Amino acid sequence: MKGKRVRQESAIKRLEKTVSLHEANTDLVKRILEDKELTKTSEEIEKLRKKKIERAKATIVNTKSNYK
Secondary structure, eight states: OOHHHHHHHHHHHHHHHHHHHHHHSSHHHHHHHHTTTTTOOOOHHHHHHHHHHHHHHHHHHHHHHHHH
């Protein structure tokens, strides 16, 4: 089970980095939308950014609670 723990810890580190990038500004969301060739208004981008932060934080909490 040691491999699972390592995988969980690396996932948490990756998610925390993503959250910090999203909290900094909207550049990451804009780049994602550009890669997908989508256009959104600034209000929609902000809404997406907040939703991504919320989901990533929930995933971090759930992963930490599943440590064994």
